[in-house]
Amino acid sequence: MTRWRRMADADVIVVGGGLAGLASALELQRLGRSVVLLEQSTQLGGKANSTRTAAGLFPDGPTSFNGRAAPFWRLLALLGLEDEVSKLSPVSSARYLVRDGRLRGLKPNPLSVLSTRAFSWNDKVAALREYTQRSTHAVTGDESLQALLERRFGRDMVEHVFAAVLTGVFAGDLNALSAASCFPALLDAESKHGGVIRALLAAPKSGRAGTFTFRNGFSVIGQRAAQKLPHRLGVNVERIEFDRGGVRVDSLRAAAVVVATEPHVAAKLLQPVLPRVAAELAQFDMAPLSLVQWSERTPGESRLPRGFGYLAAPIEALFALGTLFVGDLLDEAPRRFSTFIGGALQRARAQRSDEELIAGARADLTKLTGGKMGDVQRVVRWPHAVFQPKVGHRAALARIRSELSSRPIALAGGYCGAAAMKDALAAGFAAAELVDGQLPRRLEVAS
Numbered sequence: 198m199t200r201w202r203r204m205a206d207a208d209v210i211v212v213g214g215g216l217a218g219l220a221s222a223l224e225l226q227r228l229g230r231s232v233v234l235l236e237q238s239t240q241l242g243g244k245a246n247s248t249r250t251a252a253g254l255f256p257d258g259p260t261s262f263n264g265r266a267a268p269f270w271r272l273l274a275l276l277g278l279e280d281e282v283s284k285l286s287p288v289s290s291a292r293y294l295v296r297d298g299r300l301r302g303l304k305p306n307p308l309s310v311l312s313t314r315a316f317s318w319n320d321k322v323a324a325l326r327e328y329t330q331r332s333t334h335a336v337t338g339d340e341s342l343q344a345l346l347e348r349r350f351g352r353d354m355v356e357h358v359f360a361a362v363l364t365g366v367f368a369g370d371l372n373a374l375s376a377a378s379c380f381p382a383l384l385d386a387e388s389k390h391g392g393v394i395r396a397l398l399a400a401p402k403s404g405r406a407g408t409f410t411f412r413n414g415f416s417v418i419g420q421r422a423a424q425k426l427p428h429r430l431g432v433n434v435e436r437i438e439f440d441r442g443g444v445r446v447d448s449l450r451a452a453a454v455v456v457a458t459e460p461h462v463a464a465k466l467l468q469p470v471l472p473r474v475a476a477e478l479a480q481f482d483m484a485p486l487s488l489v490q491w492s493e494r495t496p497g498e499s500r501l502p503r504g505f506g507y508l509a510a511p512i513e514a515l516f517a518l519g520t521l522f523v524g525d526l527l528d529e530a531p532r533r534f535s536t537f538i539g540g541a542l543q544r545a546r547a548q549r550s551d552e553e554l555i556a557g558a559r560a561d562l563t564k565l566t567g568g569k570m571g572d573v574q575r576v577v578r579w580p581h582a583v584f585q586p587k588v589g590h591r592a593a594l595a596r597i598r599s600e601l602s603s604r605p606i607a608l609a610g611g612y613c614g615a616a617a618m619k620d621a622l623a624a625g626f627a628a629a630e631l632v633d634g635q636l637p638r639r640l641e642v643a644s
Contacts, residue, residue, distance in 0.1 A: 205443065207233040207427075209632055210451040212434050212466070215243025216618055217609035218457030219422045220268070220625025221632075223275040225455075226426065228633045233449060234428040241428065242419025244582070245618070247411075250574040252492035253524065253533055254414045257577055259618055260521055260535070261285060264405035268622035276421045282409045286528035289408075291504030294361050295513045300502065300565060303362075320354045324394065331391030339588045342379060343371035349393050361510035364518045367616065368484050368540030368583045378586035379615050410526050437466050437606070444605050453605040453632045457625060459483060459581050460612050467606075474600045477593050481612050483581035485547040489517075489536040489558040492524070493571040499532065500568030507565075511542055515564070516557030518543075533574075536561070541585055551576045584616035607631045 207230075211222045214236030222234045240246060244258030262269045264284075273279050293300045294315040301315035316324070327349045342363065346355045360371060367374060377384045386396035411417055422428075437454060438445045444454045456463045464478035493499050501507075506521035517538045524533035536558040539547025549557075559570045594613065601607065607628035614620025 205451055206449045207231045207451045208636060209233075209453050209455060209629075210235065210444070210446045210449055211455045211457055212437075212446060213243075213457035213459075213462075213609075214238070214241040214419070214422075214428065214430075215457060215610075215621065216245055216272070216418070217611065217613075217621040217625035217628075218243075218455070219418065219426075220272055220622045221455045221457055221607075221609050221629040222426050222428075223272070223422065224626050224629035225633060227275060228629065230633060230636065232427060233451070234426050235432040235434055235446070235449075236428060236430050237433050239430055240416075240419050241422050241426075241430075242416060244579065245415040245418055247414030247416045248575070249414070250490075250492075252531055252572065252574050253529060255490045255533060255535065255574060256415060256523060258579070258582075259415060260523055261408050261410040261526060262618055264407045264409055265402070266617075266619035266622075268619045268626060270405070271626065272418070272622055276418065276425065278411075278417060278421055281411055281413065281417050283412050283527060284407045284409055285505075285526050288503045288528050289505045289522065289525045291502065293502065293504060293507035294358065295507060295509035295515065295519075295565065296357060298513065298564065300507055316358060317353070319351075320358060323351045323354050327392050328394040331395075332387040339375050339377050339591060341372050341588055342374045342376045345376040345383060346371070346393070349387075356512050357510055360512065361508040361519075364510065364540065365506075365508045367585065368486060368518055368537075369585045370541045373541070373585065373587045375586050375588045375590050378590040381615070412527065434466060437470060439470060439605070442605070452636050453607070455607045455609055455625075455628045455632060457609040457628070460584070460610065461581065463608060463610075471600060471604070471606075474597050477597050478608075480593070481590075482541070482585040482587065484539065484541040484583045484585055485544055486518075486537050486539045486579045486582035487547045487549075487554055488577040488579075489538065489554050489573065490523075490575050490577065491534055491536070491558070491570050491573045493532045494569075495571070496531070498569040498571055499534070499562065500566035501532075501534070501562075515561045516546070517561050520558075520561075531571075540583070547578070547580075584610075584612045586612070586615055605632075605635060 209225050209232050211218050211234045222232045225232045246257040247254055292303045294303045296315050303315045346359050386393050390396040443452045460478040460481035464475040468475040508519035509515045517536045520534050520536040523535050555573050609624040609628040611621035613624035
């Protein structure tokens with residue numbers, strides 16, 4: 198064993214303590230590798246955290262996860278947190294769409310379009326036509342969500358319905374987002390199933406049904422990970438270098454590194470050593486979001502119905518993209534809400550002052566229900582909130598993987614998939630497995 202290996206600080210250094218970084222570090226630890234996790238902030242978990250206020254618990258970022266997301270259960274098993282989650286309350290099952298200035302109920306069943314008032318008669322005809330008229334259109338290249346959905350359902354339904362529904366996922370521009378990257382199953386929806394609705398109905402239903410959240414907030418993920426993983430907080434990594442067959446991360450040495458930061462941070466770190474990879478990462482776009490989090494002072498004063506929340510398409514010309522009814526997830530009082538503002542189409546709006554954000558959220562509520570906002574608990578800002586998988590993203594990822602194929606470095610993050618939490622976790626696990634496969638044997642770490 199070389200002197201360099203004897204002096205290694207760890208087998209693998211993981212840069213970034215968000216969900217992707219935690220998945221990588223925990224999986225590497227399970228595989229018997231020594232790990233050091235470096236995080237710039239003062240806590241682990243990234244956006245998957247929560248804060249308790251006088252009115253109760255508010256999520257800093259995500260509010261829940263789909264029970265069919267296998268990577269999430271894999272993470273919980275590694276952390277021993279399976280007993281910390283609860284299925285959402287039945288009162289949160291209702292979802293709403295703003296249509297013509299009013300809240301309309303929306304159900305997740307694709308065939309509910311025939312009964313809900315969130316869809317116009319023209320929308321219902323378009324949906325019925327999409328379902329009954331089989332298509333053999335073969336997608337030969339990457340295309341936008343706008344192009345695919347408009348071809349199958351028509352412009353009116355895309356502008357009023359899909360633009361709103363997808364706001365809750367990507368907060369993005371449908372003309373720019375890649376259909377293949379955002380929803381890989383849609384890639385052959387037409388050629389294999391004959392249409393989008395047919396593909397959705399044929400999708401496998403593996404995993405646990407339902408939507409889940411944490412009784413004590415998402416912060417339990419980072420808190421439990423901090424107990425299990427060797428980590429250092431408040432570390433602003435400045436450089437990554439290749440060093441005698443391994444890597445050096447600032448003053449630390451390891452056989453390999455997993456970079457699990459946001460893409461613009463990864464681009465800066467890799468520019469000196471992997472300029473072509475850095476150039477690709479620098480083009481990846483993150484949309485900003487600001488959250489106005491508030492609670493009812495008097496029960497019922499908001500006049501908002503019970504449910505999961507509502508979304509609004511840009512054509513509705515509201516200030517915010519929507520509001521999540523976070524207190525209803527577990528049917529708690531007082532009712533708590535998180536109004537989210539900004540996104541790819543309203544970047545400047547997310548940067549407005551706290552006072553302007555609160556005033557805009559209040560104006561939307563008045564317009565929709567005539568209700569009162571109650572007490573504002575806090576304003577949360579995420580300048581780089583949601584990754585935008587644009588047309589050409591899959592090709593960019595392929596080029597990055599080609600450049601990294603012989604290097605002791607792996608990337609992990611939601612941008613490696615469709616930007617969802619499950620994609621971040623899946624990328625983290627995949628990075629750990631890739632790095633583990635590259636290491637010939639466990640290194641002897643200096644004490």
